[in-house]
Each structure stands twice: as C-alpha cells, then as structure tokens.
Amino acid sequence: MSEIPSELRYTKSHEWVRSMEDGHLEIGISDHAQEMLGDMVYVELPEVGATVNTGDDCAVVESVKAASDVYAPISGEIVEVNSMLSEAPETINSDPYGEGWLFRLQPVDDNEVDELLDAEGYSEVVEAEN
C-alpha cells in the first residue's frame, strides 16, 4: 500500500500539493504514481516565470516504461523548479514527497488549494484504481 501523507492535498491525476510558509505551493507526484510508473529516467520541468492554469500539462516525468504528463493542480506562476532532478530523476522514486518535488508556484487564488482532495479523498481514488 502506498503512502499518502495527511498534511498534503491531492488531485485525481496523482499530483500532491504542499502549502509552504511563504505562501508558495510545492508540487510533486504521489507515491502511488511513482510506483505505477516505475524507475524514473527523465524529467521535463516548466520554466520559472511561466504562468499555468489549473489542469495544464506543465511537466513530464518519464520512467523506463512510459512518459506521463504532470498537470498544474492550481493556477499560478512557477517560482522555482527542482533542477536537481535532471541529474537524479530517480529521487522521485525514493522520496516522492520530499526531495522528489517537481516545482513550486505562487497561486493566483490562495483558496483554490482547499478545493483539492484531502488524503482520505485521494486514498479512495487510489483504491478505485487497484
């Protein structure tokens, strides 16, 4: 059974969102998602400064097996990307909720994050897939 930390928010498309102290949101893919994709070998991240709308495909993670789009869970501006991943994409496998984060954004609307799934809601999504 994959890990689903209770302090994070989630999307049906398997991204997680962490609210940071400075008001930014940190985004990555869930433990379940990395498990389904398998060994990561390549990551394509958005450009810092780019604006994204909820649901836009804004990053790509590729495992040996397949390429998978990552969608923006929230509208906002990209403020930072985890450039360490280009050298060590396998970090997404080993630490999906920590060192394996993908990008950080400044949300347009601070309340939009509340509309995302909580851990319980997301675990139902995962269960329905199994």
Next chain:
Amino acid sequence: MEQRTPLYQAHLRAGAKMVNFGGWDMPVNYGSQIDEHHAVRRDAGMFDVSHMCIVDLEGSDTREFLHVLVANYIGKLKQPGKALYSCMLNPDGGVIDDLILYYMRDGWFRLVVNAATAEKDLAWMHQQAQSFTALEIKRRSDLGMIAVQGPNARQKVIQALRGFTVKDEDERLSSLGRFFGQDMEKMFVARTGYTGEDGFEIAVGGEQCEFVWKLLLDEGVTPCGLGARDTLRLEAGMNLYGSDMDESTTPLESGLEWTVGWEPVSRQFIGRSALEAQRETGTTRKLVGLVLLERGVLRSQQKVLCQQHGAGRITSGSFSPTLSKSIALARVPSSVGINEHCKVEIRDKQSSAKVVKYPFVKGGKSCL
C-alpha cells in the same frame, strides 16, 4: 480473464507488479526494473517465459514441412540439439512470427513461438500441414519455461539444479554448447535467450516450475520482469515481434536478412518469391539503431526526420540502463547511412539523434 502461468502465485509472493501481456497475466517488475536489468548484465536473473508457446513437430515429414514453413534453412542443423532462429513468412514475405527451433532428433523438431501470436501461428501451421501426412503438430501447454540469463547464469543453474538433475546431467549441462538444447529426464534445457547474455532456457512440466524457480531463487538468481526483458533485448539489438516487425514488413526490411536461407535455391519456402523480388529491386526502408544525443527518452512510434532521405519511425525505444542514455530501433529510408545525424520528434520538440549499428551492448559492454 487473462491466462496465468504455473509461476503466477510465486510472482505475487515476490511482490511482482502484474500486467496483461499478449493475453497473459505477467510480472512487469518486482520492484525496480533497472536493478533487474543490471542483475542480468552483471550476475544472473531469471524470467518466467511460460507464456511463450512450445510446439513439437513430429513425424518423418517434419523436415520437408519445415523446408516450406520457415525462411531459414534447417538443413544447416547437422547436430542434434542445435538451435536456429527464423521467421515464418506469409506469401508476401511479411513476418507472421519469429521463432526459435531446435533439431531434437530425426523426426522431432521443437519450436518456441511468441505468446501473443500463438493461436495465429498454430492455425497457419495446421493450414500448411495439410499436404503432409506423416506429421504431428503438438502444442506443449503442459510445459512451463524459465529463462536464466547473465554472466553467472549457467554456473548458478548447474549449482541450483543439483538434486533435480539425474545421473550425469549436470556435466551435460556444463558442456552444452551455445545455441544448443538438450532433452533431459525431467526438463529440456537450451543455451539460448533474449538478453544478449549467456544462459539457459529451461522447460519443465508446469507442476515442477515453482520448485525449479525456488531452487534458482535459493541460489541467488534475481527474478526479473518483462520490463527488464524489453530493455535487455533492445540493448542486444534483438527484434520484438509486433513492434519491430509484423506481417506488413519483410525480414529484409527488419535487419533479418541473415536469417533467410537463400541456399539451396531450389527450396521453395513460403514468401521466397516475394523476398527474391524485393532483393532484386532493393528495399526502400531498413532497420537501424538510434542513440539520442540529448536528454529525453526515445519511444516507439516517434517520427524520425533523416535530412534529405525523408522520414522514418521508431519501432522500439527506451532508456538503456547499461548506457545511461536513450536508444531505439527505427525503420528509416534505405539511403540513410551509419553515423548520420537525424531529428526525432519527441512531443513538441525535435531532438538530435545519431544513426548507429546495433547491438548497442555486447557481453555487458557498450558497442557505441
């Protein structure tokens, strides 16, 4: 409902992630596909290949039948046990399937064909067999098969199977030559595989499969899934049926001319005249290797732009764990030369790649 091999429960116990492959419920990995890949290149790994279909052809007409049925020439097989890789063609020269066949003894050949094409292959064989009376086509669903591959595979198999082998069989295993198979009391063992590494493929009765698997596990052989099998065969430059060739492509367009037995010219195998015509006029496309020069991953079906030569398409692509870069097989215009550069369309970008000879990896080492 997908079919299950005799090792299905063993896979679940080992924590395998199962996927549907050609109608079979098969392990794609047991954790890390890359670790499994390295286990085969550096030590020994094992694959459940029980989904592959073993067919025994028996009777005094077997040889004549195979002269018609397959493109390679079985007359090359002088010594019992010797194996031969071949395509089975339709009259247009298209590949119905690729297979390996073993000359067991006079009046008995053993064929191993792909899982997804097994029904089609058997129907084709029966159709072609109608004019042969002394011929039996026996599907061996009673057998399971385990492929053990890697530099330490043979030694580990011999060690693991002490107690399962009888009399001098462990010595016979030690002396089994490359590309030979041998029928033993409780199993059939062949020194063949699909990874580019040395090793054995072991066929045993379905009820014995799990026992043999366990012996190998205890000897430290790493269970490997279909994911690693695919990256290993791609590095070794081995075609995958359904991706790199199918009924719409001939062996000449698939890098498999070496498997066509042109001699003797009198042998009328199915597809011969179509292949001869193609050889006469020349093929317009061929299979080459590609290495991606930028970051990213080459994937099947991506378009390849080969400058003045025109466009082609990737037939198999992946990340190569041994080379730590992306490699592919691609079908491109015949005029494309080795070492030329091309562009591959990956999503909305064009990435640079180089045309190379394959295999990409041999004996665990890079050929680039």
